[in-house]
Amino acid sequence: MSAAAKNSAAYWRIAGMSYLKYANACGEVVRQSLKEPFLTQAKARETVYYKMTKYAEGKAGQSVITEVLPK
Amino acid sequence: MSTNAMRRNAALAVRCAMREGARGTMMTPKSTTAPRAGTMVNASEGVPANVRTVSLQAVAIRMRSVGNIQKITKAMKMVAASRLKGAQTKCEKSRALVNPFVRLLGDTPGTETDSTLVVPISSDKGLCGGINTAVVKYSTVLNAMSPGARINVVGDKARAQLNRLYPDRINNVVVDTTKQPLTFGTASAIADEIMAQNAPKTQLVFNRFASAISFKPTVATVLSSEELEKAAEEGVNEFDSYEIEGPDRSEFLLDLSEFKMGALLYNAMLENNTSELGSRMQSMENSSKNASDMLQKLTLLYNRTRQAAITTELIEIISGASSLESKE
Numbered sequence: 001m002s003a004a005a006k007n008s009a010a011y012w013r014i015a016g017m018s019y020l021k022y023a024n025a026c027g028e029v030v031r032q033s034l035k036e037p038f039l040t041q042a043k044a045r046e047t048v049y050y051k052m053t054k055y056a057e058g059k060a061g062q063s064v065i066t067e068v069l070p071k
Numbered sequence: 072m073s074t075n076a077m078r079r080n081a082a083l084a085v086r087c088a089m090r091e092g093a094r095g096t097m098m099t100p101k102s103t104t105a106p107r108a109g110t111m112v113n114a115s116e117g118v119p120a121n122v123r124t125v126s127l128q129a130v131a132i133r134m135r136s137v138g139n140i141q142k143i144t145k146a147m148k149m150v151a152a153s154r155l156k157g158a159q160t161k162c163e164k165s166r167a168l169v170n171p172f173v174r175l176l177g178d179t180p181g182t183e184t185d186s187t188l189v190v191p192i193s194s195d196k197g198l199c200g201g202i203n204t205a206v207v208k209y210s211t212v213l214n215a216m217s218p219g220a221r222i223n224v225v226g227d228k229a230r231a232q233l234n235r236l237y238p239d240r241i242n243n244v245v246v247d248t249t250k251q252p253l254t255f256g257t258a259s260a261i262a263d264e265i266m267a268q269n270a271p272k273t274q275l276v277f278n279r280f281a282s283a284i285s286f287k288p289t290v291a292t293v294l295s296s297e298e299l300e301k302a303a304e305e306g307v308n309e310f311d312s313y314e315i316e317g318p319d320r321s322e323f324l325l326d327l328s329e330f331k332m333g334a335l336l337y338n339a340m341l342e343n344n345t346s347e348l349g350s351r352m353q354s355m356e357n358s359s360k361n362a363s364d365m366l367q368k369l370t371l372l373y374n375r376t377r378q379a380a381i382t383t384e385l386i387e388i389i390s391g392a393s394s395l396e397s398k399e
Contacts, residue, residue, distance in 0.1 A: 008322050018266065019329035020259035027255075048260050049251040058238035065247075066260060 043070040141362035148355035162341040168334040187217040188270035192277040193226030200350035203228040205288040258337035277339040278346035286346040296325035
């Protein structure tokens with residue numbers, strides 16, 4: 001964490017969130033306030049899917065799949 | 072199937088059939104009268120009688136496989152073309168997210184920092200022309216320009232190439248980002264992973280989509296908040312000319328830097344995905360065209376051989392008949 005993040009007074013920074021996490025959390029709340037049929041359409045945009053492999057000294061480590069499906 | 076394997080199969084088929092043909096000539100004397108069979112064998116100078124049908128068979132097999140490949144490439148082209156429109160709209164919309172950042176903070180690829188993180192963005196699947204090679208080439212240049220640079224690869228194709236070039240520089244590999252339609256959520260999750268590596272300068276390399284036939288390899292630079300602050304003090308960007316309410320400058324720049332990373336990565340991944348579809352469409356069209364050219368040549372060869380065979384058979388029949396006539 002950078003110095004600016006440590007000195008920040010924003011409550012979400014203190015909770016250890018990055019700006020993007022905070023922005024996405026806000027987006028989720030806004031989407032939740034929609035009515036049908038727009039809710040289902042917007043909900044699809046909450047999907048997160050990717051597979052990450054960390055490399056150390058040229059060797060691939062364990063692959064981790066991150067998957068967040070809209071509730 | 073590779074061309075080598077195809078050639079090998081064809082050669083094998085010819086050899087098998089030749090053996091059969093040889094057996095065929097040995098059997099002819101039994102079915103026909105002895106003196107005539109003798110003259111026929113002498114006339115063909117030991118060439119098996121069935122050799123013509125054999126080469127016809129080999130050509131027919133080849134034609135069928137070329138035809139099947141053409142069907143596949145045509146289908147791939149159609150799929151890419153139908154997905155291109157939607158991808159293009161999404162990608163062009165995402166540019167609106169990036170442009171304000173470039174206006175406010177500028178794009179400064181030449182900033183000198185202690186270390187650099189290069190993020191080549193490529194596709195997971197192949198058969199899409201040279202877009203992944205272009206990304207790898209640009210990443211190689213960036214690596215040469217900033218010694219000790221680390222690499223965070225997005226997409227399987229650049230991983231395969233860069234792993235060979237710089238096996239010990241790769242930090243992270245992210246794949247399967249387009250398995251589900253790409254969302255800002257996915258891009259920001261990956262951006263968080265990239266920022267967790269604390270590089271003062273991060274450079275994204277991707278193919279910017281210009282049109283369905285042209286893609287521009289592009290380098291986009293994201294600086295950390297410390298570097299942005301330095302740049303603001305030196306007047307490289309115009310951040311200080313704005314009057315801003317809210318948190319103090321360092322915190323504001325931190326938020327901006329993080330948001331810029333997310334927005335740029337989202338845009339870069341969409342641009343590259345759109346370029347991939349366009350490039351695939353183009354290269355599949357080319358290979359369909361090549362396949363139909365090849366098919367045309369093979370059809371010509373096939374028909375010519377068939378006609379030659381028919382002509383020779385006719386000549387044989389006529390000469391046989393005339394020899395009979397002359398005997399009578």
